Amino acid sequence: AAPPGLEGAVERSPTSPDYLPNLHGTLGRDGNSDSNRSGEKKSSWDKLFQDFAKDRYGICPMVQSQQKLDRPLVRVQDLTPEKAEQQIWVRARIHTSRAKGKQCFLVLRHQQFTVQALLAVGDRASKQMVKFAANLTKESIIDVEAVVKKVEQKIESCSQQDVELHVERIFVISQSEARLPLQLEDAVRPEGEGDEVRKVDLIIINLHRNLNTTTSQAIFRLQSGICQLFRDTLINKGFVEIQTPKIISAASEGGANVFTVSYFKTSAYLAQSPQLYKQMCICADFDKVFCVGPVFRAEDSNTHRHLTEFVGLDIEMAFNYHYHEVMDSITDTMVQIFKGLCDRFQTEIQTVNKQYPSEPFKFLEPTLRLEYKEAVAMLKAAGVEMGDEEDLSTPNEKLLGRLVKEKYDTDFYVLDKYPLAVRPFYTMPDPNNPKYSNSYDMFMRGEEILSGAQRIHDAQLLTERAMHHSIDLEKIKAYIDSFRYGAPPHAGGGIGLERVTMLYLGLHNVRQTSMFPRDPKRLTP
């Protein structure tokens, strides 16, 4: 049944013969749409309403590729004063609608962009047509023909502030059901306006809708940009992209926190990291490789920054003499990403900031490098009690981030030379001090986004270190054997895409930067 106000309009009817209509008649500027209605319908319609504008609005038959229409659609973001007085077609969603006497104000939205549209009873629109427009459900997708008009006073509530549309035709392309699971206006209310609807968890439940907010559009466009900048930078540096398997026969690092898969008549695991495969490529002389792909962690961690499935941006690189060659490549890649985002994604950053205000992300060139020892000294000076070779707790990482920001004015830095004891067995020991290692973490706004190291490329030393960690050598035989036929010295690291997006934008939950987040309690949508 049609919503109130739509009774008289042309209804789509996917099972009737009308289902294959003459689209030109319905949508075109000159056609007479009567041709695709039955004679009976037509006469009752005409008698009841005698609507002079009856061909100027209605519900289109479902777009089923009936014909190739030569009618350009202008994007909402391109509606600027340069287009003033032009008659154009726009496809967009109804974001809000408000009837006021003989007028109807619509806000039309496409992606992050909104524009005001006006229908008024007059030469081009009948009373029935304005009523039709006023009754359309929010989120419906419509095609409007309109004249672009400059406005005297900026329209503060829309992204396109200098123009509005004077609508002359309006057709529904896809109708939304009346009840939305979440009102989109609620979902983009700025933080602190005391509305629980905005809470991350509820938003996630309504993720399908939430993806359509201006904020989400901006977040995920920026995230796409991070991937692109990451790859472009590395390809310029001579890296090769590789594809590594996600179904593996043995658990990567001893077997904890790994998901099990039924694999025909046997069992397999989901890869916790592409590391073994990256290293095999290095052993096969690919020299510089990267991969972008899902990484799986069966950790029962329900924190703001853990997901059970996330996107890893992984790098591995052979070096000539010193692992800092690799570390410098990675920090430079991060810097290129930060610069690219700042240059090319200002619109997106501003859109996110409207809902989630944050300070612009700061970084230095070259990247600040601190040694672990120095970090411990800074923390101790700030009153923290900890051992020299103790790992950093999450609160201490954050505190360190604040101390570094105060002292060096940067949100990005590398912590180098971690204690050997807190790193995995394949980490190369520091040649100058056996208590430390050739390993590093990178931090954004005080949270870790990358962990990396020089890897041991010598089968004998690797065996010794595995035994020292009480690892079952039988289980990692394939890994150790990889290094028996000549292996170049190499280092690398893995970056969490969702964390980089979250921390660059100053957001507070990694679920906001994963389109379809997975955690111990969330498997849908």
Next chain:
Amino acid sequence: AAPPGLEGAVERSPTSPDYLPNLHGTLGRDGNSDSNRSGEKKSSWDKLFQDFAKDRYGICPMVQSQQKLDRPLVRVQDLTPEKAEQQIWVRARIHTSRAKGKQCFLVLRHQQFTVQALLAVGDRASKQMVKFAANLTKESIIDVEAVVKKVEQKIESCSQQDVELHVERIFVISQSEARLPLQLEDAVRPEGEGDEVRKVDLIIINLHRNLNTTTSQAIFRLQSGICQLFRDTLINKGFVEIQTPKIISAASEGGANVFTVSYFKTSAYLAQSPQLYKQMCICADFDKVFCVGPVFRAEDSNTHRHLTEFVGLDIEMAFNYHYHEVMDSITDTMVQIFKGLCDRFQTEIQTVNKQYPSEPFKFLEPTLRLEYKEAVAMLKAAGVEMGDEEDLSTPNEKLLGRLVKEKYDTDFYVLDKYPLAVRPFYTMPDPNNPKYSNSYDMFMRGEEILSGAQRIHDAQLLTERAMHHSIDLEKIKAYIDSFRYGAPPHAGGGIGLERVTMLYLGLHNVRQTSMFPRDPKRLTP
């Protein structure tokens, strides 16, 4: 124990104090390496050998980032006549070695590139030094200092045919064990030279080694190029990259051929396709999205073109009036990939052709589009008996590929308007003939590489079609609900990366174009 001939050389000893050496002394041009040997060793060494070249060769201590050496390494591929008479350092593997009287000929390899190197007893090299070089194991990684010399006669067996290296210093960076699992020369022997060692299965068993062949280097560099060209083309067209989850709560299309994952206290599945998620992004107005990621199929198919895990290049795009807008975008993307490969990867194509000769890949602009009906007519004319709405068998696909090649001289074409009955329930019916559908496959050298269609974006029609296919509506409720809040008309498709690589290069098994292939019988490495 050191291999024969290496007894006298400096040995690495990761656990002795020598483990932290003065690298400058060992590797540098002017240093005296005696400083890092014990006095006892030194004196016995000197007495026994009195080797004037003793500082010019040896086994380096493991590179542990002891120091940042300022010594550029020239890549094998950059060894050209322009460098003649220059004294340079090169790091490469020993591909082959042959001693001949007072001389030792080495072929050094890095990636796809090889160069001849010569050591001869004389001013710069002692007898002991030549013997040391001759006894090094194949695949060991070495640093050599050498003078680049033009040669009079081209060296046919190397990629660098116009120069050779006259070696003056030689140090081992990483030693290979003597027994290789597969001789690399065997692995790159041209097809048809009657050697079973080359057979795909055996090569796969030795994949770790096999990745190091010149052919594999070329295949996977070209594959990296396909991904890059795919994304760059789409980003230029305004597409956004998305990341879709691989762990899902319900099987995508009814539940067959899906891998099950243990997920904490419940069960989940591995995504067979990102399609639902791509479509949700379209419903959220992302307009044009793509994703590159693993796709999982629990099919017990042991053919030359099936893998249980492969890389999907997936596209989904909203269109204005006709799904050919999307189809044309996809074919244009493929054409840009073919052109880019031809322009930028000739070296790789030539390298692969040496082992696997094939005709250059041909395509037309614009892409040839045939309707399913026409294809059936061509097959019937060629003597095939089949019904008009019957699906194409694999042999018929291949035959059709040959017929199309003969008639149109192209290895790439689109088959449009498949019978509705042979496509999934969400495929949009053809508005002009209910027996057909708005769907298409794309073919390279007669094999399918992409399957796609306009999707039904209307919840009511989607429900009808699902019921017609006897699909349990409860299981696909979330999918159908995605279209209840306004959905733009859209179409898309999924491409198999490994198949595109295989067919572009004219290879015959998809396992050759997957670095770490997974099939019902193969889970390692």
